[in-house]
Amino acid sequence: MSSTPSSVENSGEQNAIAVTGHEPGAAGQEPVLSVRHLRVEFPTRHGTLVALDDVSFDIAPGEVLGVVGESGAGKSMTGNAVIRLLEPPGRIAEGEVHLSGRRIDDLPEERFVPLRGRHIGMIFQDPLTSLNPLFSVGDQLIETIRTHLPMNEREAREEALKLLREVGIPAPENRLDSYPHQFSGGMRQRVVIALALAARPEFIIADEPTTALDVSVQAQILALLKRLCADHGTAVMLVTHDMGVIAETADRVAVMYAGRLIEIGPVDEVVRNPQHPYTKGLMASIPGIEKRLERLYQIEGSMPRLAAIPAGCAFNPRCPHAQERCRVQRPDLMPAEGSLAACWLHDPVDPLPPRRGEAGEEMAHVR
Amino acid sequence: MLAFLIQRVLQAIFVMFVVALISFSLFHYVGDPVLNMLGQEATEADRAALRAQLGLDQPVVVQFWNFVVNAAQFEFGISYRSARPVTDLILERLPATLELATISAIFAVVMGILLGIYTALRRRSWLAHFIMTASLIGVSLPTFLIGVLLIYVFAVELGVLPAFGRGETVDLGWWDTGLLTTSGLRSLILPAITLGLFQLTLIMRLVRAEMLEVLSTDYIKFARARGLSKRVVNLRHALKNTMIPVITIIGLQLGTIIAFAIITETVFQWPGVGALFITAVRFVDVPVMAAYLMMIALVFVVINLVVDLLYYAVDPRLRAQGGGK
Missing domain, CATH: 1.10.3720.10 (MetI-like)
Known part of the structure; x- marks a missing residue:
């Protein structure tokens, strides 16, 4: 069915490693969200594109999982697949999604709709376009509240006021009947958060919630999101390409590359001691105040297009350690120090010998 | 809101004025109606009399002014063909x-x-x-x-x-x-x-x-x-x-x-x-043609005005620009 060769090796017992492998930090509690071997395909005229391939992760109650990667790595795609808002013709081809222990990816659409907003919330990148310009903020809030909770118009209005107050909108009584264009960008994102949290979902997907905002407002919105989720025990999947946001907000980090999850672990581990060569390069390319450099470090080459993902490890053409095995066999997530990394360097049975002296390596250790 | 309305009404009046000018010019470019109406046996004196009766002997500016004033009262003169008031003809149709x-x-x-x-x-x-x-x-x-x-x-x-x-x-x-x-x-x-x-x-x-x-x-x-x-x-x-x-x-x-x-x-x-x-x-019944032209123009202008007002009703962003919340 698939046109990529990687899917051939990507079956059988190798999958078992990722399923049974305990992720640090997620152990102990039953996860709110559990994604197993998720595969998203886009059938096109020129063959099937695999946008997500064998993505597995858990999120514990109240936990913030940061998802990072370049544009097109599949970060937003993962969020959209979980809440089942993929743009057609995209579809979940394989894998399972469990919410609080209940499988949700195979529910018929009419039974999935009530989950959105009630159990899974979502916040989008651009608050300027996330609100319907023709309805007042109050209308949109009341409508959302009444969709999920058994309240009459008046009670819902009270609840809407409470929500606006909670997200820090001053004098909400006066703002409830205002239209979105009468709010600033930061205020609109607060409204969006209020809408997403209106029915107190246990899990929320925040898709680059601060990217479109002024830097000075970003920190406020992140702090707000973090506080609200901590108060209500809401788990968060925070999609971003900003490592600063991750370091600030997330408990664990998942790094994505070419539609695959290549490293996942506690935020401190992944940021300070990255295990996958790609993550090392990613961390090394972040500018810092303390190090003065002529040029910023960059990883040679660029991420492959979905139509041309190489066989074996997707990163092998750019990897300083790549060897024959990397070009043939695709690595699954394997325990690596405090994290899990999808790299043959960490093969518990037969680890690949790393090559020394590569720039990314050096830089990463300097940090 | 009121300023917007006044502005739109003034625009509408201007459009109607221009259309009136075009309608009026019909009288001068589609031939001499007097010749058509009286036929070949009429004398020069008959023609002059009809011309005076229709007001066609007056200066062009005066004729135009009369046309506009009459049009504003839905008065478009007498049909050349049926010799009945144009307004009656249109109203019954x-x-x-x-x-x-x-x-x-x-x-x-x-x-x-x-x-x-x-x-x-x-x-x-x-x-x-x-x-x-x-x-x-x-x-x-x-x-x-x-x-x-x-x-x-x-x-x-x-x-x-x-x-x-x-x-x-x-x-x-x-x-x-x-x-x-x-x-x-x-x-x-x-x-x-x-x-x-x-x-x-x-x-x-x-x-x-x-x-x-x-x-x-x-x-x-x-x-x-x-x-x-x-x-x-x-x-x-x-x-x-x-x-x-x-x-x-x-x-x-x-x-x-x-x-x-x-x-x-x-x-x-x-x-x-x-x-x-x-x-x-x-x-070549010019008064009827002119009246029809004016009527169609009026329909368009009124509809446009209504559309502009509907925008106001539908889109809160326009309301805000007009002042107030």
């Missing part, structure tokens, strides 16, 4: 045209919006594909041909509907209606479809295109992500945003329905203002 235009407009708008929504929401269904293909016919076939085809199928071959005329009408004193008799209603069906079909397909295609665009916006995706039902998302959130550009086009199209009624009225021998205009053109 107007109900037929307005009933035809209103029914076909309702047909076009209601069906256009419904089909537009359907084809946007069920984009991939075979019925939507069929409707879209069929709509090409409505867009590309000329009105008179559609009329003739409908007459051929429903009047000649099947013999179920009348081919021409208005059927029986009921005189309400000030309004002569065909809507109250069965034969009047039956007579209305074919001309109304003929007149409305082009508008229907246009509105449908526009609604579909706008709706598809709105459905791909972030706020629709966010509305879905909040768990709102499909119905609420499609028919409340998406439709309202779709209607903003659609209102403009519908408004303009309503004007063209009245203007294009000429062709349909000719095909179906419908006793309306359009047919009156065609006769007037044939006989």
Whole structure:
């Protein structure tokens, strides 16, 4: 069915490693969200594109999982697949999604709709376009509240006021009947958060919630999101390409590359001691105040297009350690120090010998 | 809001003034009506007398001024052909045209919006594909041909509907209606479809295109992500945003329905203002032509004004610019 060769090796017992492998930090509690071997395909005229391939992760109650990667790595795609808002013709081809222990990816659409907003919330990148310009903020809030909770118009209005107050909108009584264009960008994102949290979902997907905002407002919105989720025990999947946001907000980090999850672990581990060569390069390319450099470090080459993902490890053409095995066999997530990394360097049975002296390596250790 | 209204009304008056100028110039460029009216045996003195009676001996500026002042009071002089006041002629023909235009407009708008929504929401269904293909016919076939085809199928071959005329009408004193008799209603069906079909397909295609665009916006995706039902998302959130550009086009199209009624009225021998205009053109009956021109212009200007006000009602962003919350 698939046109990529990687899917051939990507079956059988190798999958078992990722399923049974305990992720640090997620152990102990039953996860709110559990994604197993998720595969998203886009059938096109020129063959099937695999946008997500064998993505597995858990999120514990109240936990913030940061998802990072370049544009097109599949970060937003993962969020959209979980809440089942993929743009057609995209579809979940394989894998399972469990919410609080209940499988949700195979529910018929009419039974999935009530989950959105009630159990899974979502916040989008651009608050300027996330609100319907023709309805007042109050209308949109009341409508959302009444969709999920058994309240009459008046009670819902009270609840809407409470929500606006909670997200820090001053004098909400006066703002409830205002239209979105009468709010600033930061205020609109607060409204969006209020809408997403209106029915107190246990899990929320925040898709680059601060990217479109002024830097000075970003920190406020992140702090707000973090506080609200901590108060209500809401788990968060925070999609971003900003490592600063991750370091600030997330408990664990998942790094994505070419539609695959290549490293996942506690935020401190992944940021300070990255295990996958790609993550090392990613961390090394972040500018810092303390190090003065002529040029910023960059990883040679660029991420492959979905139509041309190489066989074996997707990163092998750019990897300083790549060897024959990397070009043939695709690595699954394997325990690596405090994290899990999808790299043959960490093969518990037969680890690949790393090559020394590569720039990314050096830089990463300097940090 | 008031300033906006005043500004729009002033603009409308200006447009009407320009149209009046064009209508008036008709009197001077389509030949000498006096020659047509009196025939060949008239003497020079007869002609001068008629010229004076019609006010054609006065300076052009004075004539124009008189024309504008009279037009403002719906006074367009005497028809050269029937020697009756033009206003009376138009008023007695107007109900037929307005009933035809209103029914076909309702047909076009209601069906256009419904089909537009359907084809946007069920984009991939075979019925939507069929409707879209069929709509090409409505867009590309000329009105008179559609009329003739409908007459051929429903009047000649099947013999179920009348081919021409208005059927029986009921005189309400000030309004002569065909809507109250069965034969009047039956007579209305074919001309109304003929007149409305082009508008229907246009509105449908526009609604579909706008709706598809709105459905791909972030706020629709966010509305879905909040768990709102499909119905609420499609028919409340998406439709309202779709209607903003659609209102403009519908408004303009309503004007063209009245203007294009000429062709349909000719095909179906419908006793309306359009047919009156065609006769007037044939006989160089300039006052009737000028009055018709002014009437159509007025219809367009009024509709545009209403459309602008509707924007205000639909889009809160415009309200805010006008001052106040």
